[in-house]
Amino acid sequence: MSAPSRFDRGHTDDLMTFLSASPTPYHAVANAAERLEKAGFRQVAETDAWDGTSGGRYVLRGGAIIAWYVPEGAAAHTPFRIVGAHTDSPNLRVKPRPDTGAHGWRQVAVEIYGGPLMNSWLDRDLGLAGRLSLRDGSTRLVNVDRPLLRVPQLAIHMDRNVTADGLKLDKQRHLQPVWGLGDTVRDGDLIAFLEDEAGLARGEVTGWDLMTHSVEPPAYLGRDRELVAGPRMDNLLSVHAGTAALASVAASGADLPYIPVLAAFDHEETGSQSDTGADGPLLGTVLERSVFARGGSYEDRARAFAGTVCLSSDTGHAVHPNYAERHDPTHHPRVNGGPILKVNVNNRYATDGSGRAVFAAACEKADIPFQTFVSNNSMPCGTTIGPITAARHGISTVDIGVAILSMHSARELCGADDPHLLANALVAFLQP
Known part of the structure; x- marks a missing residue:
């Protein structure tokens, strides 16, 4: 039997709890905010004037959160x-007129968000969650985290060539x-159902941002439980x-030479072009206001940005044992x-060479290994919020x-030790 992991699995246990509690971007940022509140951070409204005192703060906007910690005595620059x-993660999202059906079946009209592996959503018990916009201008999170929906696959008896030709799905x-x-089919049935679920009166909901999620919880996998299967890891x-x-x-109380920041954006899977996406002004506005709140000038803002480094953290591709030829022959992340x-x-x-040096220094300080991913030259490469x-x-x-x-996929797979290793590297980066 393999030796047990030398790494603490408490972080991975907590990740699994976080995944289960965060079926949508709106839930994810609410849960992140709750954790930061417990660490002493406080929410600031974008419409309020900000002060330049030390401490942790965060801004919520839709499915995005920007949080930062100002150390004692931090200069404006x-x-x-x-x-x-x-x-955000690829999934099936509810259309503006959700109630549909045919041949005695009641269905929910959905649109494809991002680039999901569509076959992974078939024959899977799905819940429904998201954000409800109310008549009084407020919003309410809703999460039906039980089997509610299912996309049934056509039986093989009616698609005899599926094994030889592969599954072909029409998105509509x-x-x-x-x-x-x-x-x-009765218009309003789905929203009325969700009003009941959320404890709202009928007719209170005037807008919605709803999406499906797999209700199967994350789980350790493998003989030695060295893997984790779960949703929305990406x-x-x-x-x-x-x-x-x-x-x-x-919480460390360390004398920090930088202002550490978490910037988690929505809509990366569709290009990041929104008021809550990385291609919007949110991050720049928050950072600038932080500088100005500490009495800084445009010159201070320019100096601060010139010395700033961002680690854009997103999942990447481990070498696949059944498709190793799709990877670069000299770069096989495990x-x-x-x-x-x-x-x-x-x-x-x-990433460039100087960025590699920054990350290598963080990993060396944290005493953890790191690997390099490069795409096969014959395969198009994905992208992230990094270049944006x-x-x-x-x-x-x-x-x-x-x-x-x-x-x-609706359910992805990672190593059980890697989430903790990543977090350690991020701590070393934020606290050099």
Whole structure:
């Protein structure tokens, strides 16, 4: 039998709790905020004037959170150290007119968000969660975390060629989940059901942002429980690690030469172009206001940004045992091998040599290994918030993450030690 892990699994246990409690970006940032509140952070409203006193603060906007900790005596031109991540994952999202059905089945009309592995959503028990916008202008989170929906796959008897030709799914026709029986489609049924679930009166909900999620909880996997299977690791694994790292650094009482920041954005899976995405102004506005609240000038802002470094943390691809030829022949990241440094010379990742040195120093300080990911030259490379952050704000950015399998599946797979190793590297980066 393999030797037991020498790493603390408490962090991974907590990650699994975080994943289960965060079926949507809105829940993820609410849970991150709750953890930061316990670490002494306080929420500030974007519409209020900010003060420049020391301590931890955070801003919530939709499915995004920006949190930062100002050390005692921090100058206006003190640089930032940022952990960047994203809160959204590919899934099925409810359309504006959700009530539909045919042939005695009641269904929910959904749209495809991002680039999910669509077959992974078939024959899976799904819950429904998201944000309800109310008539009085407030919002309410809702989470039906029990089997409610299902996308039934066509039986093999009616698709005899599926084994030889592969599964072919039409995004419009084949992915609408069922949630009951009935010959009559009644507009308003789904929202009325959710109003009941949320304890709201009928007619209170005037808008919604709803999405499906697998209700199967995360679990350790393997003979020696050295793997973890679960949903939304891309990229709540990084959000959780960044939240834990920021809280740890803030509680350490260390004399920090930088202002540590967590920036977790929404809509990365669809290009980041929104008011809560990395391509929007949110991060730059928050950082600038922090400088100005401490009495700084535009010159101080320029000096702070010039000395700032961001680690863009997102999951990457572990070498797949059944498809090793799809990977670069000299770069085979392994699960439980430590975090990965992601490199692409065409700037699909933002890492360069100086960024590599920053990350290597953090890993050396934390006494953990790290690996490098480079795509096979014949395969197109994905991208992250890293290049967007670097280009939009003029901030030195390094792309890193954790190597996983089944990326964009409804249920992904990582090594049980890697989340803790990533968090340790982030602590060392934020507290050099």
